Amino acid sequence: MRILVNGAWRETEALELSAALQELGYGEAVVATAVNGEFVAAAVRPCTRLAEGDRVEVLAPMQGG
């Protein structure tokens, strides 16, 4: 299915968020996630099922003022 990851369409075989992150190359990276604008805690990523067209945000620490 196709999901929108950080604003770009990606094809994924994964059915839930943690598998999608692995597939997309995030591995053990320190990231925070949101699906369709709602925060998804790391602990519930494995049981967060994805659907066609879902908007996934994957954020990491960055410089800020």
Place this chain on the structure above:
Amino acid sequence: MLELYGTSLRSRLLLGSARYPSPAVLTAAVRAARAEVVTVALRRESGGERAGQGFWSIIRGLGVRVLPNTAGCHSVKEAVSTAHMAREVFGTPWIKLEVIGEDDTLQPDVFGLTEAARILCADGFEVFPYTTEDLVVAERLLAAGCRVLMPWGAPIGSGRGLNNLFGLTALRAHFPAVPLIIDAGIGVPSHAARALELGFDAVLINTAIAQAGDPAQMAAAFAQAVEAGRAARLAGPIEPRDLAAPSTPVIGTAFRG
């Protein structure tokens, strides 16, 4: 000591981590400033590049407390979601809450800000709201549960100093017990000294240091200015007056009478 949500800090100079020429210069500036709090943000991470991971290891190596922000958020929902993501990644309940209302001035949307502050305070966050000097907004933010306020000096990155001295002075006088941190718009160390002289508890500086010719030297200069301003505040500055008052005693002046 400066106390923010129960945390005691020696330094009254908080630093932003953005716009430095390199991570090495950022590190040198944080050390020169003797800063104990550094602001950070969250941005989209690419699975291939993973740029954020390296930055995070640099910040962790500094041994400072981080203050994550919600910079770039224009709505309550964005700010609240970003705050939750920041709390998980950075492992702190502290959040510098920004809800931007207008892009030319990056002026806070104070209506969205108070709503987001209410939601986050109720959820256990320790909120540092980036706000204006408006007294009524400040009241609302405190009622929402904020125990620190971060009024702007001038628009972010403008370097104009304390734009509305009357408003800021009134804010300080109106809330004598609330920690007030001037956030945004400070351009040079004298602006920071002025803020501390006026009784503000601390300043948060980013662009003025990061974009200086020598950021580490400027960070040291800001640290001195903040210390001088605080010492002056504690020493009790004189009130300005309109007419001259001779400093040399007049009694016994020669050639008179």
